[in-house]
Amino acid sequence: MITILAAGVSAELVSFLEHRLSGASVKLVRTGHEALEALAQSGWQLLVVDQYLTDPPAVDVLAAMRELPASELLPVIYCLDEHASSELQTKLVKELGVEQLCYHPLDREELARYASIWLKLSLRAQPEERNQEQEAILAAVAGLWPRFEGATLERIELVEQAISALLEGELSDELRRKAEWESHKLAGSVGSFGFKEASRIAAEIERSFRAKASIGQGQALALSELAATLRRELESRPAGRLKDGLAPSNDSGPVLLIVDSDQKFAQLLADEAGARDVRAEVANDASRARQSLGRCSPDVVILDLSLPQESGNGLRLLEELGARHPPVSSLILAASDSLIDRVEVARRGSKYFLQKPLPPSEIIDAVMQLLKGRSARESKILAVDDDPLVLAALRALLEPRGMRVITLDEPLRFWEVLEHTMPNLILLDVDMPHLSGIELCRVVRNDPRWFGIPTLFLTAHRDAETIERVFAAGADDFVCKPIVGLELLTRITNKLEHARLYRTFVETDPLTGVANRRKSTTMLNQLIRLASRLHQPLSFVMLDLDHFKQVNDQYGHAVGDQVLRRLGAFMSKAFRSEDVVARWGGEEFTIGLFGMASQDAVRRMTRVLEAFRQETFTTSAGAEFHVTFSAGVAQYPEDGIELQSLYRAADKALYQAKKGGRNRVHVTEYRSQQLLEKQYA
Amino acid sequence: MTIRRILIVDDEDDIREVAQVSLEMVAGWEVSTANCGSAGLKMASADPPDAILMDVMMPDMDGPATFQKLQADPAIRHIPVILLTAKLQPADRRRFAELGVAGVLAKPFDPLQLASQVTEVLHWAR
Numbered sequence: 001m002i003t004i005l006a007a008g009v010s011a012e013l014v015s016f017l018e019h020r021l022s023g024a025s026v027k028l029v030r031t032g033h034e035a036l037e038a039l040a041q042s043g044w045q046l047l048v049v050d051q052y053l054t055d056p057p058a059v060d061v062l063a064a065m066r067e068l069p070a071s072e073l074l075p076v077i078y079c080l081d082e083h084a085s086s087e088l089q090t091k092l093v094k095e096l097g098v099e100q101l102c103y104h105p106l107d108r109e110e111l112a113r114y115a116s117i118w119l120k121l122s123l124r125a126q127p128e129e130r131n132q133e134q135e136a137i138l139a140a141v142a143g144l145w146p147r148f149e150g151a152t153l154e155r156i157e158l159v160e161q162a163i164s165a166l167l168e169g170e171l172s173d174e175l176r177r178k179a180e181w182e183s184h185k186l187a188g189s190v191g192s193f194g195f196k197e198a199s200r201i202a203a204e205i206e207r208s209f210r211a212k213a214s215i216g217q218g219q220a221l222a223l224s225e226l227a228a229t230l231r232r233e234l235e236s237r238p239a240g241r242l243k244d245g246l247a248p249s250n251d252s253g254p255v256l257l258i259v260d261s262d263q264k265f266a267q268l269l270a271d272e273a274g275a276r277d278v279r280a281e282v283a284n285d286a287s288r289a290r291q292s293l294g295r296c297s298p299d300v301v302i303l304d305l306s307l308p309q310e311s312g313n314g315l316r317l318l319e320e321l322g323a324r325h326p327p328v329s330s331l332i333l334a335a336s337d338s339l340i341d342r343v344e345v346a347r348r349g350s351k352y353f354l355q356k357p358l359p360p361s362e363i364i365d366a367v368m369q370l371l372k373g374r375s376a377r378e379s380k381i382l383a384v385d386d387d388p389l390v391l392a393a394l395r396a397l398l399e400p401r402g403m404r405v406i407t408l409d410e411p412l413r414f415w416e417v418l419e420h421t422m423p424n425l426i427l428l429d430v431d432m433p434h435l436s437g438i439e440l441c442r443v444v445r446n447d448p449r450w451f452g453i454p455t456l457f458l459t460a461h462r463d464a465e466t467i468e469r470v471f472a473a474g475a476d477d478f479v480c481k482p483i484v485g486l487e488l489l490t491r492i493t494n495k496l497e498h499a500r501l502y503r504t505f506v507e508t509d510p511l512t513g514v515a516n517r518r519k520s521t522t523m524l525n526q527l528i529r530l531a532s533r534l535h536q537p538l539s540f541v542m543l544d545l546d547h548f549k550q551v552n553d554q555y556g557h558a559v560g561d562q563v564l565r566r567l568g569a570f571m572s573k574a575f576r577s578e579d580v581v582a583r584w585g586g587e588e589f590t591i592g593l594f595g596m597a598s599q600d601a602v603r604r605m606t607r608v609l610e611a612f613r614q615e616t617f618t619t620s621a622g623a624e625f626h627v628t629f630s631a632g633v634a635q636y637p638e639d640g641i642e643l644q645s646l647y648r649a650a651d652k653a654l655y656q657a658k659k660g661g662r663n664r665v666h667v668t669e670y671r672s673q674q675l676l677e678k679q680y681a
Numbered sequence: 682m683t684i685r686r687i688l689i690v691d692d693e694d695d696i697r698e699v700a701q702v703s704l705e706m707v708a709g710w711e712v713s714t715a716n717c718g719s720a721g722l723k724m725a726s727a728d729p730p731d732a733i734l735m736d737v738m739m740p741d742m743d744g745p746a747t748f749q750k751l752q753a754d755p756a757i758r759h760i761p762v763i764l765l766t767a768k769l770q771p772a773d774r775r776r777f778a779e780l781g782v783a784g785v786l787a788k789p790f791d792p793l794q795l796a797s798q799v800t801e802v803l804h805w806a807r
Binding site for chain 1: 693694695696698699702703706707738765766767768775776784786788789790791792793794797798800801802804
């Protein structure tokens with residue numbers, strides 16, 4: 001009989017654990033004193049203790065326990081409040097040897113699961129074996145559903161209306177607020193009827209509407225797909241399905257599994273991940289890792305190669321990860337930089353090979369990259385060829401690999417389809433009626449939104465002249481017809497991967513995820529050229545966080561980094577895909593707004609400022625604060641015809657904004673003068 | 682503390698009904714319901730329950746505002762209040778906790794677990 005000591009938890013939890021863990025008996029003690037008395041005897045296999053234990057308090061009990069020969073190695077599950085300081089949590093794990101932290105309000109199932117893992121016990125009463133009483137309750141709840149189905153579908157209809165309005169570019173503020181409300185309500189209610197997935201989707205839709213920034217076309221299309229899925233989920237279900245998987249959860253964030261025998265380091269990694277809103281689980285050896293994998297499906301796994309041998313080595317675990325469906329992205333930590341190791345690891349499909357020692361923040365940076373890549377929508381390929389047989393062959397080749405293929409046999413509709421579908425890669429035939437692929441390629445390279453997109457040609461021509469024309473038009477690669485499947489596939493996947501990596505490493509600011517200065521300079525120059533050719537205005541904004549030095553001084557650089565990260569995320573969502581958002585350095589950002597005159601830009605920036613002001617930042621100590629920024633707006637060509645002069649003008653306007661009290665957006669003097677004159681004209 | 686009577690305040694019919702069925706059948710509690718903050722306050726004054734389960738996002742008067750009105754009334758301020766919300770960012774949780782409510786529970790809730798979660802929260806809200 002396995003014996004568990006429970007100190008300071010509720011009697012109800014005790015009876016739950018006894019019920020769920022087959023072969024375990026649980027003894028409850030109510031004070032720290034009683035706990036220590038019990039712990040002086042040997043025979044306990046697990047201690048479950050709550051933060052609220054008193055007389056003496058839980059932390060003291062644990063410290064004393066580690067001095068008792070009978071219990072010094074006893075595994076501990078510690079229940080505590082979420083708001084507990086990270087100092088306490090670190091101390092519990094690192095100094096007092098707590099194996100697992102569980103947060104209030106306690107998820108009894110999860111606690112029972114942890115206990116079952118440490119004790120190697122099986123769990124009784126698996127979900128399918130619900131007892132009669134539970135069945136009756138579920139049946140009663142299922143019986144309620146038909147009465148509320150109608151009202152629920154009406155909520156969805158309103159959300160769908162908002163999305164249609166959005167696609168037409170006519171979403172009013174009121175409709176948007178309504179859609180946010182309705183999707184919030186959906187997220188909070190349908191889960192109780194057993195619609196776990198629908199609840200998650202509704203929450204995602206709510207987040208989009210809540211974002212307070214304009215929703216781009218691509219995102220609007222994604223929303224409409226989500227709404228369709230939501231409707232399908234809620235319409236298709238027979239009442240009986242309430243019985244399987246009734247465990248709605250608000251936790252739809254990414255999950256990281258850390259497999260490292262260095263408990264302290266693993267916890268540091270977990271803390272760093274937690275600070276970035278990534279849930280982390282820790283396993284100290286391969287068998288615990290496998291147990292963890294059995295319970296949840298992590299998105300990314302950090303695996304330290306030097307795991308203790310007896311539980312199966314790291315490489316085998318890595319193989320297992322690759323064989324899972326869907327495969328899990330892995331990041332390897334190695335103590336030495338051996339080529340053999342790198343090869344072995346790469347062969348098994350790992351994404352990154354990092355050599356210890358490395359600061360946790362860098363390792364988690366890499367994890368964030370992996371997560372970003374994973375959540376990127378599946379690859380979409382636009383294939384243009386007048387020969388339907390070729391299009392069919394492309395479909396047959398690429399779709400089984402998980403790539404979505406949009407085919408087009410009429411080149412004249414190219415632009416409309418491109419805008420509507422937003423692919424990641426384009427395949428073009430050279431010879432087509434009306435418009436050749438070469439002309440299409442030139443058109444693509446001319447547009448600020450698309451000029452970077454990987455473009456491959458398929459052609460039966462092998463002559464040097466055609467090849468030259470193809471590359472001169474801006475193609476990335478060409479493949480000869482008849483298509484050799486494997487070759488095309490490899491070239492496509494390589495191009496997609498390179499494009500993504502390039503964008504990530506060479507062009508992106510690692511902290512915030514927006515373009516870096518170098519990339520944005522290129523893009524802004526391109527935008528200026530385009531604005532000139534098409535006689536369009538262009539607004540250039542310089543943005544600087546207010547009192548940022550104080551944030552760093554007062555709360556530390558880790559918090560300052562979080563502020564920057566959040567601002568970066570905010571800005572990426574707040575602007576259209578043709579706008580250029582970049583981190584120019586430190587706490588300075590720039591935005592290039594194509595086709596927008598400065599008045600509109602000022603309005604837009606003011607709205608973004610108002611929204612950003614409302615973001616709450618919290619430090620680990622629980623302090624809350626808000627951040628504002630100041631911005632200066634310049635316009636092309638009035639304030640300058642090249643980037644340097646636009647930059648200087650916007651900078652001056654930014655200075656005025658700061659002088660004027662910060663937390664505001666200023667336009668250049670020249671423009672404000674012009675606008676004044678217009679008013680009085 | 683033993684709970685015998687609980688008041689549920691939520692503007693949504695389906696939430697009220699599922700919560701009611703769940704708490705009545707699982708815990709055997711006497712459940713009364715109100716569809717808005719003001720009705721909830723009236724009912725709590727007229728017939729004080731042992732605890733109140735209250736939605737955050739309600740039109741007119743939201744959960745936190747209702748809670749503050751409750752705190753202002755000496756006759757009913759002692760009643761522990763648990764907020765129900767689908768917004769569960771740590772910042773939101775902290776904000777609610779600072780109001781002085783007994784606890785916060787996540788929506789959507791599992792009808793099989795609601796009663797024990799409520800009990801758990803109230804157990805620690807001394």
